[in-house]
Amino acid sequence: MNRRQFLPLLAAPLAAAPEDKIRSVEAIPARVPYRSTFVIGRGLVATAGQAGQYVYVRVETAQGRVGWGETIALPGWSYETVDSICSTVRKYLAPIVTGRSPLEQAWFAKQFDEVLTPAISQGFPFAKSAVAIATLDLAGQITGQPLHRLLGGKIRNTVELSFALSIDAPEAMAEAAKFHDTVKCFKLKVSGDPELDARRVRAVVAARPDTQIWLDANQSYRPLRLEAFLEAIKGIPQVRCLEQPVPSVDWLGMKRARSKTSMPIAVDEGCFSSYDVARLARMEACDLVVLKVAKSAGPFGCQKSAAVAEANGLGLLGSGLTEGGIGLAASVHLYSTMDLLLPPELNGPKFLTSLWVEGLDVKTNIVTVPDAPGLGIRVDEKAIRAHRIEGV
Ligand SMILES: [Mg+2]
Numbered sequence: 001m002n003r004r005q006f007l008p009l010l011a012a013p014l015a016a017a018p019e020d021k022i023r024s025v026e027a028i029p030a031r032v033p034y035r036s037t038f039v040i041g042r043g044l045v046a047t048a049g050q051a052g053q054y055v056y057v058r059v060e061t062a063q064g065r066v067g068w069g070e071t072i073a074l075p076g077w078s079y080e081t082v083d084s085i086c087s088t089v090r091k092y093l094a095p096i097v098t099g100r101s102p103l104e105q106a107w108f109a110k111q112f113d114e115v116l117t118p119a120i121s122q123g124f125p126f127a128k129s130a131v132a133i134a135t136l137d138l139a140g141q142i143t144g145q146p147l148h149r150l151l152g153g154k155i156r157n158t159v160e161l162s163f164a165l166s167i168d169a170p171e172a173m174a175e176a177a178k179f180h181d182t183v184k185c186f187k188l189k190v191s192g193d194p195e196l197d198a199r200r201v202r203a204v205v206a207a208r209p210d211t212q213i214w215l216d217a218n219q220s221y222r223p224l225r226l227e228a229f230l231e232a233i234k235g236i237p238q239v240r241c242l243e244q245p246v247p248s249v250d251w252l253g254m255k256r257a258r259s260k261t262s263m264p265i266a267v268d269e270g271c272f273s274s275y276d277v278a279r280l281a282r283m284e285a286c287d288l289v290v291l292k293v294a295k296s297a298g299p300f301g302c303q304k305s306a307a308v309a310e311a312n313g314l315g316l317l318g319s320g321l322t323e324g325g326i327g328l329a330a331s332v333h334l335y336s337t338m339d340l341l342l343p344p345e346l347n348g349p350k351f352l353t354s355l356w357v358e359g360l361d362v363k364t365n366i367v368t369v370p371d372a373p374g375l376g377i378r379v380d381e382k383a384i385r386a387h388r389i390e391g392v
Pocket of ligand 1: 218243
């Protein structure tokens, strides 16, 4: 091609594709069946053969693209119910994103917090998170990029998972640890009973001395009992940390727990936002911060919490709330971009009968980070609609 032939190409204006805008937002409450019973320190999450309550968010654009978001409703863990999540999405968040480009994520987050203001820390983060995931799925589809690249880009191609051990008799927890023989880190749930919990820890360590143990009390300890538990498990090298020993509101109790042990203390239910991280760091009330996409109103909220934690010398752990395939994919994209102390604990594959997605490569405790645009998965919409909760 000579110069003369090339010029018309240079002169031709770039044909900009019309910007795709959000046309509709649907919140679909659904029951997701559990394959095994899940008990934590605050009580029962779900029973084998029964179902947990979830909300799926389907966002469609004018050009026919469809993005999906998901959140669990677990009011025994945090206050949002399946009813409140659906009404929050339908009445407050859908009007904000409708008619806008899915690429306006910062504006969405600002508007979400103006309409539903975080009183102290977060306001309706689970509902906001479901909409954030769905619109980020669309943002990835529009730009042709996987979600991890919108979050800075993955630093690993697979994400190894920690597995949760539901509260049970010590022997049963040891059996479960033996059964999952490829898993290298267990999140061992404890119940606030120092003697029984210490037996649980020793049984699992005896069964799988090759693994790391991440303890999670889910707020079940009270001060004197906690001191007895810490004393009873002193010097077990596999135990790496203790998560949320005391109630979420008791930050002074977290500080007291730290003063009684050299074991790192992690905060989960007591920390939803970067502002919480800043206050906890100033109080020296924790060593580690547990991230969850849902409690930080989406992946960008988690990144803010992570940045404040790191800048204050606090370590990061990644976790979830027994999400199905959509929430799992969102967490895997995020955690593939981060340095975490232990493998993230995302337990949907362990506890749910089906993840209701295709294209997500999960091999027991190893998930391949999707590279297709958006979440990079295909959602089984039929399964979601077949399990719809009527009347919500
Ligand atoms: Mg936890």
